[in-house]
Amino acid sequence: MMKTFCLTLLWAVVGFPTNSFAVDFVKDVAPILQKYCVSCHAEDDAQGGLAMDTHAGLMSGGESGLALTSGVASSSRMFLMASGKLEPVMPPDDMEGPSDDELVILADWIEEGAEGPDGEMPIRRELKTPKVPTAGDVALPVTAIARSDDGTWQATAKFGAITLNNLVSGESLEVTNKLGKV
C-alpha cells in the first residue's frame, strides 16, 4: 500500500520514471503481456473484448473502447488497470500482476508511442517448421513383425495393412482393412 502510494507520489511529482533505453515491443513488452494478460486476453478468448496476443488486437481495444493512448501512459486503461489505479484491477482476483520494473517498461513503451513490431506479430507462438518435400513415395513405417513357428511366413504390419511373406517360396500377400490405403 505504502509502496503504491510512494510510487503514485513519485509519478505525480516527476512524471513516470523512465528507462534509459528504447523499449522494444517484441523483446520487452510482449513477454510481460504473455506472462500476465494473454491467458484471458487472446483472440480466441478475449475477456472484455480485448485481445493482447497481437499488437493489432491490443491497439484496437476492447468492449469499452481503446485500451491505451499512445504517448500517454497515465490515460491508458490497460496500464492504469495493470498498475492498480483503475478498476477493475488487472489481472483480477489478486492474481500476480506485473512488478514495478515491468510496469515501468509498459509505461515507457506507451510513452514512447506504443510502437509495434515491423511485419509479423511475434507474441503468438507458432512452431515454424520448414516444408521439406518428400523424395518419391513415402514408405509407411513398420509397426510390428511376426514369424510363424516354422520360420516360413513372416507378417509385417503397417498402418491399415499386413503383408505376409513366404520366406521359402518368396510369395507375398497383402491384407488391407477398409481404412487402409496402401
Ligand code: HEC
Ligand atoms: C484471469 C483473467 C484475466 C487476466 C489474467 C487479465 N484480465 Fe483483463 N479482463 C478480464 C476480464 C474478465 C475483463 C472484463 C472485466 C469487466 O468487463 O468488468 C477484463 C478487462 C480488461 C480491460 C478492459 C477491456 C474493455 O475494453 O472493457 C483491460 C484494459 C484489461 N482487462 C487489461 C488487462 C491487462 C493489461 C492484463 C495483464 C496485466 C489483464 N487484463 C489480465 C480478465 C483478465
